[in-house]
Amino acid sequence: MCHIMNAKFISILIFTLLINRSLGFFFLKSLLMDYAAREWNRLEQNKQNTVNTASYNHYNNHGTWSLLNSYDFIIVGAGSSGCVLASRLSENPDYKVLLIEAGKRQQFLNDIPIFAAYLQSTSYNWNYVTEPQEGACLGMEDQRCAFPRGKGVGGSSLINYMIYNRGNKYDFDQWAAMGNEGWSYDEILPYFKKSENNNLKGLENSTYHGKGGPMNTEYPQHRTKYAKAFMEAQKHIGIKRVDYNGESQLGTSYVQANTLHGRRQSAASAFIDPILWNRPNLHILTEARVTKVLIDPDTKEAYGVEYVRFKKRNNVFAAKEVILSAGAFSSPQVLMLSGIGQEHELKRIGVPLLQDLPVGKVMYDHLCHFGPTFTVNTSGISVSSDRVLFPHNLKEYFTTGGSPLSIIGGVETLTFIKTPNSRYPATVPDLELLFIPGSYSSDQGTGIKRGMRVTDEIYNSVYKELDKPSQDVFSIMVMQFHPQ
Numbered sequence: 001m002c003h004i005m006n007a008k009f010i011s012i013l014i015f016t017l018l019i020n021r022s023l024g025f026f027f028l029k030s031l032l033m034d035y036a037a038r039e040w041n042r043l044e045q046n047k048q049n050t051v052n053t054a055s056y057n058h059y060n061n062h063g064t065w066s067l068l069n070s071y072d073f074i075i076v077g078a079g080s081s082g083c084v085l086a087s088r089l090s091e092n093p094d095y096k097v098l099l100i101e102a103g104k105r106q107q108f109l110n111d112i113p114i115f116a117a118y119l120q121s122t123s124y125n126w127n128y129v130t131e132p133q134e135g136a137c138l139g140m141e142d143q144r145c146a147f148p149r150g151k152g153v154g155g156s157s158l159i160n161y162m163i164y165n166r167g168n169k170y171d172f173d174q175w176a177a178m179g180n181e182g183w184s185y186d187e188i189l190p191y192f193k194k195s196e197n198n199n200l201k202g203l204e205n206s207t208y209h210g211k212g213g214p215m216n217t218e219y220p221q222h223r224t225k226y227a228k229a230f231m232e233a234q235k236h237i238g239i240k241r242v243d244y245n246g247e248s249q250l251g252t253s254y255v256q257a258n259t260l261h262g263r264r265q266s267a268a269s270a271f272i273d274p275i276l277w278n279r280p281n282l283h284i285l286t287e288a289r290v291t292k293v294l295i296d297p298d299t300k301e302a303y304g305v306e307y308v309r310f311k312k313r314n315n316v317f318a319a320k321e322v323i324l325s326a327g328a329f330s331s332p333q334v335l336m337l338s339g340i341g342q343e344h345e346l347k348r349i350g351v352p353l354l355q356d357l358p359v360g361k362v363m364y365d366h367l368c369h370f371g372p373t374f375t376v377n378t379s380g381i382s383v384s385s386d387r388v389l390f391p392h393n394l395k396e397y398f399t400t401g402g403s404p405l406s407i408i409g410g411v412e413t414l415t416f417i418k419t420p421n422s423r424y425p426a427t428v429p430d431l432e433l434l435f436i437p438g439s440y441s442s443d444q445g446t447g448i449k450r451g452m453r454v455t456d457e458i459y460n461s462v463y464k465e466l467d468k469p470s471q472d473v474f475s476i477m478v479m480q481f482h483p484q
Contacts, residue, residue, distance in 0.1 A: 067285065070317040071098040074305055076290045076334065077326035078103075079155020083267035084195075085323060087214075087275055090282035097282050098316065100307060102289040103152030110158050111263045112397075113220070114388055116409030117443065119159040120148045120451035128329055129453070139458040146453045149327055153286060154266035156327070161409035162264055164217045164256040166192055166245050168481070170428045192245075200243075200256060208246040215270040216260040220412070221402040223254070224437040225381050226474045227412035234415065244416055249429050252415040257408045262401025285309075293322055293338040295354060332360030368479040373439045373466065375473050382472040383410055385443040410436045411477075424482065434477040441467040 073089050075082050078101035086099040103124065109115050110124065119125065128147040130137060137145040150156035169185040176184035193210030199218040203209055209217070234252045235241070242251030258265050276282065287309065294304040294315065304317035324331045335341060339354030342361070346353050380387070387393075388404045396403040416429035424430060440448050440463040449459050466473055 067283065067316065068096065068098070070304075070319055071096045071283075072318070072320045073097045073323060074316060074318040074321075075099045075323045075325055076293075076305060077101065077155065077324070077330065078153045078268065078272075078284065078286075079150060079325060079327055080157050080267040081155075081325040082323075083154065083271045085325060086282060086284070087271040090275070090279045093281055095281060095320075099282070099284045100288050100290055100305070100316075101153050101284065101286050103150070104286050105153050106158050106266060106268060110152075110154075110266065112405055113162055113257070113259060113262070113264055113408040114383070114405045114410065115447070116159065116161050117447035117451050120146070121447060122159075124150060124152050124159050125451075126151045126329070137453075139455055140453040141455055144453065146451060147329070148451065149329060152268075153272065153284065154268035157258070157266040157268070158264075161411055162258045163408065163411060163414070164245065164258050165414070168249055168428055170425060203243055203246075206243060206246060208243065214274065215258060216265050217256055218259055219254050220257050220259065220406045220408055221262050221400070222404050222406050223412060224383065224404075224407075226376075226437045227254070227435060230413055230435050230474070239415065239417075242416075244414060248427060249416040250418065250427065252413060255408060255411050255414050255434075259406070259408065262397065262406035290326070290334055291337055293324070293334060295338060295340075297354060300355065328363055328365075335359045365483075366480055367483055368434070368477055370440060371433075371476040371478040373463075373473055373475040375466070375471060378472045379470050380472070381437065382474065383407060383438045383442060384469075385446070386469065407437075410438050410442065412437060430481050432479040432481065434479065436475045436477060439463060439466050439473045439475045442473075 072095045073085075075085050075089075075097065078086070078099050082099055082101070086097055089095055090097045106124075110119060126149040128149055129142075129144040130147060132143045133145070134143075137143045140146070148156070148159060150158045150160070152158045172183055172185040172188060176182070176187070182188075189208070193208070193213070195213045195215050196210040197213045197216045198204065198206070198209035198211050199216060200206075200209065201219060204211075231241070231252060231254070240251045242248055242253055244251070244253050245256060258270075260269075272284070276284075285307075288307045289309075290305050290307045291313070292306040293302050294306060294317070295302050302318065302322040304315055305322060306313060306315050308314075324334060326334055332341075336346060336349075336359055337351060339346065339352055340357055341351075341353075341359040343353050343356045376382075383404050393403040393405060397405040411434050413435040415433040415435070417431050417433065418424075418426070418429050419431055422428070422430045440452075440454065440459065442448070444467055445459055445464065448454075
């Protein structure tokens with residue numbers, strides 16, 4: 001399907017919608033559902049995360065090119081960090097840079113914000129899950145929560161919900177206080193601003209935002225009546241409107257998005273695509289999984305990597321540096337496969353020890369889950385998959401970037417609050433509330449349910465009754481910033 005989702009196809013589809021609304025609507029919906037089903041089936045058949053041996057492409061600028069034996073820099077993982085590093089390092093034409101990625105390029109559906117939940121049930125997700133939990137993940141399949149991680153050029157920015165949230169000043173300053181020189185908020189703010197192209201209406205002159213950078217920020221062009229009412233209600237109870245990427249996070253705001261004219265702007269589309277045709281020194285190798293960093297056992301210096309492509313092992317060498325940017329899970333995994341990790345762990349899997357270090361033992365994450373869902377005595381306002389695909393919404397989106405399709409995964413507002421039992425300074429929130437004009441059942445138990453691994457029992461007993469065309473709902477998602 002993705003190979004035919006080009007501009008010509010979109011034009012034909014809109015034309016069909018204009019002539020025959022029913023035919024166009026069901027045509028698109030069947031295509032989307034078929035795509036999701038095929039991707040889900042492929043994921044199920046590939047749970048061991050073996051290398052994808054589908055058609056292989058060298059993703060580069062000047063047509064075909066030959067992989068060099070050696071580069072100055074090898075970057076492992078084309079996620080958000082990898083794309084930025086590749087862009088910056090290749091600015092020097094004397095540097096030969098290789099960016100290696102296990103996944104593939106983004107496709108048409110990656111660009112449409114409202115479909116974020118569906119993407120987490122495709123091969124663009126590594127499909128990591130937790131071990132079975134005794135006291136958690138009780139409503140999830142096998143009591144294992146999903147840990148979505150992007151697999152493709154752009155990494156998790158291909159499948160995430162596109163929320164632009166830098167984090168709190170306090171956390172950066174704490175990192176600096178622990179001895180991480182250069183990581184205080186005041187020191188990193190110039191880099192946030194340098195990377196940003198601020199198109200947030202009302203914040204054009206903010207000293208906390210930048211203009212002219214590669215990464216666009218904007219408010220989604222469509223807002224539901226519920227989101228506007230929710231913002232007004234918060235105002236009445238004293239919650240002030242703020243720029244949560246500005247002076248203070250405490251308060252509420254419409255969500256700021258990493259989108260451009262209503263379309264997802266991944267790390268690849270922001271930092272790689274615009275420069276690729278002018279960088280013959282940058283090569284990007286897709287569908288190639290790095291299995292080991294080659295390290296000299298005497299000097300402990302990295303000199304290349306081993307990777308698998310088409311089930312064949314290959315080596316490529318680095319004259320200057322090997323940079324691991326494979327993510328919170330895969331970077332420790334590659335280190336351990338390279339012989340760097342705890343001795344007993346490496347011995348258990350038969351990897352010779354090179355350096356005994358506690359690799360992969362400290363990871364912090366913030367949990368986000370659906371809180372209360374409210375039914376409302378209105379109709380036609382909530383966002384659901386059936387309503388989103390109405391012909392007029394499709395026409396508006398493909399011509400102006402508006403309509404509910406531009407809502408980033410359904411999230412419309414963010415509210416940062418402080419609970420009475422917080423142990424952190426007065427300016428530091430510990431909860432984030434995300435307003436969503438829908439529920440688990442807004443896509444009839446497909447993308448959201450699958451992506452979050454919700455069991456049939458929970459879905460059918462709690463949410464399925466909300467799956468009615470006439471029933472409007474909204475939900476609040478709750479995120480902890482400092483879980484214990």
